[in-house]
Amino acid sequence: MNYLTPGEVSDILKKQLQNYKWKAEYEEVGTVLQVGDGIARIFGLNNVRSNELIVFESGTRGIVLNLEEDNIGAVLLGSSENINEGDMVKRTGQIASLGAGEGLVGRVINSLGVPIDGRGAVTGKLYDMPFERKAPGVIYRQPVVEPLYTGLKPIDSMIPVGRGQRELIIGDRQTGKTAIAIDTIINQREFYEKGEPVYCIYVAIGQKNSTIARIAKVLEEKGAMKYTVIVSAPASDPAALQFYAPFAGTAIGEYFRDTGRPALIIYDDLLKQAVAYREVSLLLRRPPGREAYPGDIFYLHSRLLERAAKIIASDKIAAQMNDLPESIRHLVKGNGSLTALPIVETQAGDVSAYIPTNVISITDGQIFLDTDLFNAGIRPAINVGISVSRVGGKAQINSMKKVAGTLKIDQAQYRELEAFSKFGAELDPATMNVLDKGAKNVELLKQQQYSPLPVEKQIALIYCGTKGLLKDVPVAKVKEFEKLFLSELDEKHPEVFEQLAKGIFNEKITYILEETAGEVSGKYVPE
Amino acid sequence: MHIDKIPVRYAKALLLAAKEGGRLDIVHNEMVSLAELLGNNPELVYLLKDPALKGESKKKILNDLMGKNITVETDNLLNLVIIKRRESHLPQIISVFKYLYKKDKGIREVTLKTPFKPDKEMFAFFSEMIGKKLKSEIEITNVVDDSLIGGFTLKVDDLLYDASIKTQLGKLKEKLIQRI
Numbered sequence: 001m002n003y004l005t006p007g008e009v010s011d012i013l014k015k016q017l018q019n020y021k022w023k024a025e026y027e028e029v030g031t032v033l034q035v036g037d038g039i040a041r042i043f044g045l046n047n048v049r050s051n052e053l054i055v056f057e058s059g060t061r062g063i064v065l066n067l068e069e070d071n072i073g074a075v076l077l078g079s080s081e082n083i084n085e086g087d088m089v090k091r092t093g094q095i096a097s098l099g100a101g102e103g104l105v106g107r108v109i110n111s112l113g114v115p116i117d118g119r120g121a122v123t124g125k126l127y128d129m130p131f132e133r134k135a136p137g138v139i140y141r142q143p144v145v146e147p148l149y150t151g152l153k154p155i156d157s158m159i160p161v162g163r164g165q166r167e168l169i170i171g172d173r174q175t176g177k178t179a180i181a182i183d184t185i186i187n188q189r190e191f192y193e194k195g196e197p198v199y200c201i202y203v204a205i206g207q208k209n210s211t212i213a214r215i216a217k218v219l220e221e222k223g224a225m226k227y228t229v230i231v232s233a234p235a236s237d238p239a240a241l242q243f244y245a246p247f248a249g250t251a252i253g254e255y256f257r258d259t260g261r262p263a264l265i266i267y268d269d270l271l272k273q274a275v276a277y278r279e280v281s282l283l284l285r286r287p288p289g290r291e292a293y294p295g296d297i298f299y300l301h302s303r304l305l306e307r308a309a310k311i312i313a314s315d316k317i318a319a320q321m322n323d324l325p326e327s328i329r330h331l332v333k334g335n336g337s338l339t340a341l342p343i344v345e346t347q348a349g350d351v352s353a354y355i356p357t358n359v360i361s362i363t364d365g366q367i368f369l370d371t372d373l374f375n376a377g378i379r380p381a382i383n384v385g386i387s388v389s390r391v392g393g394k395a396q397i398n399s400m401k402k403v404a405g406t407l408k409i410d411q412a413q414y415r416e417l418e419a420f421s422k423f424g425a426e427l428d429p430a431t432m433n434v435l436d437k438g439a440k441n442v443e444l445l446k447q448q449q450y451s452p453l454p455v456e457k458q459i460a461l462i463y464c465g466t467k468g469l470l471k472d473v474p475v476a477k478v479k480e481f482e483k484l485f486l487s488e489l490d491e492k493h494p495e496v497f498e499q500l501a502k503g504i505f506n507e508k509i510t511y512i513l514e515e516t517a518g519e520v521s522g523k524y525v526p527e
Numbered sequence: 528m529h530i531d532k533i534p535v536r537y538a539k540a541l542l543l544a545a546k547e548g549g550r551l552d553i554v555h556n557e558m559v560s561l562a563e564l565l566g567n568n569p570e571l572v573y574l575l576k577d578p579a580l581k582g583e584s585k586k587k588i589l590n591d592l593m594g595k596n597i598t599v600e601t602d603n604l605l606n607l608v609i610i611k612r613r614e615s616h617l618p619q620i621i622s623v624f625k626y627l628y629k630k631d632k633g634i635r636e637v638t639l640k641t642p643f644k645p646d647k648e649m650f651a652f653f654s655e656m657i658g659k660k661l662k663s664e665i666e667i668t669n670v671v672d673d674s675l676i677g678g679f680t681l682k683v684d685d686l687l688y689d690a691s692i693k694t695q696l697g698k699l700k701e702k703l704i705q706r707i
Contacts, residue, residue, distance in 0.1 A: 013703065016702065016703060017699075020699060020702065022695050022698060022699070024688060024689055024690040024694075025688075026686045026687065026688055027686070027687045027688075027689060028685050028686060028687070029682065029685060029686070029687040030685065044684075044685045045685065046685055047685075070535060088687070090687070
């Protein structure tokens with residue numbers, strides 16, 4: 001780090017003072033009529049625009065949300081302590097936005113883009129990105145074509161996610177929703193090391209400060225902060241900051257998306273954002289609807305998630321994208337993507353509540369996590385039966401598609417028969433076979449937290465599962481088999497992994513896989 | 528300056544009635560004196576808000592205070608406000624009326640903030656200069672605020688011209704912090 005001597009500081013200051021010119025200009029002002037509960041009513045500011053930033057005499061900022069006949073309603077982005085009735089409010093002429101740039105990577109910031117990790121100001125050039133922006137139009141998009149690997153076997157095989165997709169993670173509390181999101185971030189390290197980083201943005205809404213600190217620490221330890229930004233709006237922040245946090249995260253994601261790079265954003269969680277928005281709306285006296293949420297709660301989430309997209313490959317067409325902020329117009333490139341993994345917490349598994357149904361209908365599929373599965377030790381506790389990915393299949397690589405094609409049906413069949421087998425009736429060999437394979441697949445799909453697996457290893461393992469190569473391995477030894485099989489393959493046939501990762505899947509590979517699996521499982525055959 | 532719709536409705540109605548009757552200026556003067564009366568006597572405002580007191584008594588007190596020679600519009604307003612039990616809104620009705628009156632007459636409200644009280648000459652200079660610039664009748668109020676350090680601020684309706692040392696220093700500080 002370069003240190004400046006006091007003399008140098010004086011020189012810089014002197015230069016700045018010499019160049020300093022100030023001219024008084026007319027500013028538009030209003031008067032505070034009422035303030036409290038994080039909102040203010042203001043008289044005047046006749047030309048103010050919706051979503052414009054305003055500044056109170058105390059320095060606190062606000063965003064204009066309601067434009068009414070004779071007053072305006074604004075949310076405060078800070079404390080209302082030093083704001084009094086009759087105080088002056090100034091327009092800034094600026095629509096609510098934040099500065100996004102490369103300097104944000106590796107930082108923890110609040111909803112306004114201010115770093116809160118105690119490591120000083122954000123360095124590098126920052127580009128002004130508005131919170132609210134129209135989603136790219138149809139012409140500027142292309143269908144999902146590239147996979148976004150989570151590193152989790154059940155997801156990458158049965159509920160694949162593509163770049164530019166919106167996949168909801170839904171489940172009760174303590175079912176591992178955040179764990180899936182964090183694992184996905186950690187899994188992107190592979191691409192960072194290859195020099196093609198998938199920039200990750202983790203938006204924490206209404207969470208405990210300690211939880212956010214823990215997540216930041218885990219990501220740091222796993223080397224994932226090098227390509228990650230954390231937008232933190234903890235429960236102690238005003239409701240306005242909490243409901244703007246996803247928009248701030250999306251603005252950062254759009255910076256990467258529109259400059260031709262892949263980005264991944266996680267909203268943890270949108271239910272808390274909806275609650276914060278409800279609070280602000282009720283205080284602004286907007287009419288309440290179902291569960292007291294305002295009428296535009298669906299639009300709040302749909303316009304947010306619609307901004308996740310896979311941008312068309314052509315730079316020329318992408319440069320004409322609708323609603324581009326002037327600040328990044330010269331940097332726009334095609335082929336970028338923004339993948340969204342929103343998280344919604346349910347109460348006692350009730351997916352038919354208001355917000356869950358809304359978000360389910362907006363997204364391109366959902367990963368449903370089950371408390372019972374979690375408690376039974378099946379982790380990640382994904383309920384494959386009601387989890388779905390509507391577009392991700394197109395992005396799956398060939399080798400995975402071939403291997404995992406029957407896995408979902410196999411597992412569905414297993415669950416159906418499993419219920420019968422509990423009656424203790426004598427079963428025919430075919431049924432026994434399905435049950436045995438199913439139980440071993442369940443075991444195979446289990447995965448430790450913070451240990452995402454590269455896709456080629458997943459394919460090799462799932463091949464063993466779907467082809468029944470674990471027949472001789474006892475259920476309790478499946479994990480051990482997994483370890484041995486992978487290390488054996490890595491040692492003797494490393495080229496298989498390379499080919500599988502490229503999507504190649506031929507007879508030679510199947511032969512090697514079957515042979516290696518046979519060798520390893522041979523150890524478990526009773527003498 | 529209002530949040531409620533009620534005072535706006537009454538004030539607008541009073542303005543229209545006074546205009547029709549051709550007594551706008553007289554009604555305005557009456558409203559100004561009523562505002563002074565209420566401003567100087569907070570007990571009177573409490574009294575108007577008192578739900579235990581009957582409307583007739585409130586009316587009688589107001590009549591006694593205002594004298595008998597008030598215009599029919601003002602008299603009607605007071606009657607209506609008391610019958611409709613909106614007497615607690617009276618101070619706001621008056622302030623909205625004053626605002627609407629100025630808007631109607633094209634009088635612009637100007638607030639001049641200075642760090643010290645300007646002498647008569649300076650004040651006259653300001654008034655003349657502002658009047659000429661705005662090309663309209665102005666109503667100028669002077670506020671002394673020594674936190675400005677030097678210079679002045681001028682507020683015309685919604686516009687603020689800030690030429691105070693305090694703001695200049697603030698902006699300079701912001702700039703110095705930003706660059707380093």
